[in-house]
Amino acid sequence: MPDVAQTQRAEAGAGPRVVTACVVLIGDEILSGRTRDTNLSYIAKHLNEVGIQVREARVIPDIEETIVSVINEVRGRHDYVFTTGGIGPTHDDITADSIAKAFGLPIGYHPDALAILDAHYKETGGEFTEARKRMARVPEGATLIENSVSKAPGFQIGNVFVMAGVPMVMQVMLDSLTPRLEGGAAMRSRTVSGQIGEGTIAEKLGALQKRYPGIVIGSYPYYRGKVYGTSLVMRGTDPALLDEVAGEAAALIRGFGVEPVEGDPA
Amino acid sequence: MPDVAQTQRAEAGAGPRVVTACVVLIGDEILSGRTRDTNLSYIAKHLNEVGIQVREARVIPDIEETIVSVINEVRGRHDYVFTTGGIGPTHDDITADSIAKAFGLPIGYHPDALAILDAHYKETGGEFTEARKRMARVPEGATLIENSVSKAPGFQIGNVFVMAGVPMVMQVMLDSLTPRLEGGAAMRSRTVSGQIGEGTIAEKLGALQKRYPGIVIGSYPYYRGKVYGTSLVMRGTDPALLDEVAGEAAALIRGFGVEPVEGDPA
Structure with missing residues (x-):
């Protein structure tokens, strides 16, 4: 993200660098009013502590075309983008595919994610179904984000961090990815x-x-x-x-x- | 909004018309994590009951340039736009001016709004300061939205409804404006x-x-x-x-x- 960073350093003049983020909440359930989001304020407070300011948030439906265009719009405008939602095993979980499409990357099984999930289902006695294997699919070149609660990992590709929508899962993912973030001036x-x-x-x-x-x-x-x-x-x-x-x-x-x-x- | 409506009727084919909305939450306090928004889910549920589907929500800071560009982007894309926040008496309440700018309209005191506020402060013994008079300013041609809680009205201009951010005030405004909405197929x-x-x-x-x-x-x-x-x-x-x-x-x-x-x- 050198371009964004440079522009912002220039804007900030001689002062400390301002690092910005956009949060993208993905899910029909938030737009229908069924679920009242609590992730945005949690993420904003957490990022603020490491010197990153949330400057914009989007709430969008589970529609591939929308996810692709919004991600591509905001990832160029901010240092970091954080998404929540849509990375489970069911047909309506289309975030990983949509992010891959936004980056123009193929998507495939991440061997570490497969191993984590395989071990988890062996331990818990659950069946490692084809549907559950979907949760190991990430865009090519993505790095995983650990999920100590329910194992299925999130992922990072470029400056976009893809997390679960369930708050307690999102929260451990956010903790886990924080060392990768480079904050600026603490607000x-x-x-x-x-x-x-x-x-x-x-x-x-x-x-x-x-x-x-x-x-x-x-x-x-x-x-x-x-x-x-x-x-x-x-x-x-x-x-x-x-x-x-x-x-x-x-x-x-x-x-x-x-x-x-x-x-x-x- | 005949163009939007027509396009969507065409998309929907012979089925019932789909009426969509965007909710724009305006306020630094939501993006900083200080305030956890409750307005989006309330608005979404309420609109759903009258056949209007929230398809998108934005959370944006109190920055005029941002408000102008976001409002102009979403008001052409949806049947209705609902904003919350930024219509109080202080310097950081810039929503009315920004909406006027988005529509390319002058802003001025609405005589009915002045009368409502004047009566209110006479009754409560508060001083009707210049700052409080700011709350009577609306874009030219706007119609007021009644506020039975704290009197200072919201307003409607075109397909954009501008409401307060304080939930109990927003809620009475939403009730008050609902008869003006034309819903489509109930979801x-x-x-x-x-x-x-x-x-x-x-x-x-x-x-x-x-x-x-x-x-x-x-x-x-x-x-x-x-x-x-x-x-x-x-x-x-x-x-x-x-x-x-x-x-x-x-x-x-x-x-x-x-x-x-x-x-x-x-």
């Missing part, structure tokens, strides 16, 4: 909250944002029964600057006679 | 579950799918402590055909000596 955040309406502080907050273009300030209203207020979330890579802006945000809230709290409201 | 679903591995039934299930191309069969493994199994979800517009395939799916599971249950496992 840190500070939150300051107060029992005050967004509309009351909005003007002063806008002015604060203008004074600190290097920190992104988000304003999020909250409701806790009859109590309402606003959480101000400051994000940036410079810890000292972040401290300074968090201090200013607290002072801003205090200026309206409201005592600010560090973090989210209880 | 129905049936679920049959059994304590059996996906890999065991995969081959027969694939054959079943081939015999019924008009019904989409999804296979979803589940884990409940030490109990695992598979839920088969059948989706389609023809209730009789759906009953038939659900019966076949139950028989398929029973064929392996496992008693199927209707719906998801307890």
Whole structure:
């Protein structure tokens, strides 16, 4: 991914390199509302800890043409792409084939994946059916991603990491692949909250944002029964600057006679 | 949206018209992992009930350029687009301006929105600040979407419906705008579950799918402590055909000596 990386280094000027990712959630069940996705927020938090920022997410159906075009669109635009879903043994699991097609690569059985699954079914007494063998198919040149929960591995091809959709399986795969990732500047955040309406502080907050273009300030209203207020979330890579802006945000809230709290409201 | 509608009617042949939607979740807080989105599944289920299928979802940051390009990409591709987030009073709420830009329209204060907000702040004793007035700004020609929770309205321009990000506000907006939607064929679903591995039934299930191309069969493994199994979800517009395939799916599971249950496992 030298081109993407270089462009972003140039954009970032002399500052620390910004490393970005796109998450692609593949599955009809998310778009139908049957399954409420929990993977995106988990992946985003995890990547953030290693200095990778999720800048975009897509939720797409189990349709080959769509998977191919979306993967090809986003893999050139981000340092990393992470997909979830569609790598099981059934007819509707078409992610591996679609990713191979996106890369213009043949797909075949990975010998290590076959060995892992063969050992697993021997141990558990399950039959290693043709359908289950499908889970050993990866694009040519892909490297496996270990699955310590249910064995059937994910895979990496280029800058695309293909993981399971079942959250506990996805989570161990993400842990397993993390050493392969090269993070950039860690994005840190500070939150300051107060029992005050967004509309009351909005003007002063806008002015604060203008004074600190290097920190992104988000304003999020909250409701806790009859109590309402606003959480101000400051994000940036410079810890000292972040401290300074968090201090200013607290002072801003205090200026309206409201005592600010560090973090989210209880 | 006559072009989109016509194309899709043609695609659907003599069958009932398929009406599609894209959901665009706007907000840095979802991409950072701070907020776990619940709006997508709510919107998808709600729309499904009125015969509209969510075919795609995007999660994008609060960046004008991104909002403009994504909205312009998806509004031509789907009958309807629903956005959430970014319509509050603070500097980071840039959705209304970005949507106006996407449509090439000027933005200004909507007199009804000003009146609603003015009355609201008079009643609650809040100050109707310049920042709060921002929430009355909509693209020229937009119609408002009522917000019975916190008053500041959403709006509709063309086939794009712009809603709040706070779930309880989004939900009343969605109820309020629903009479404006024209649904197509209602997508129905049936679920049959059994304590059996996906890999065991995969081959027969694939054959079943081939015999019924008009019904989409999804296979979803589940884990409940030490109990695992598979839920088969059948989706389609023809209730009789759906009953038939659900019966076949139950028989398929029973064929392996496992008693199927209707719906998801307890």
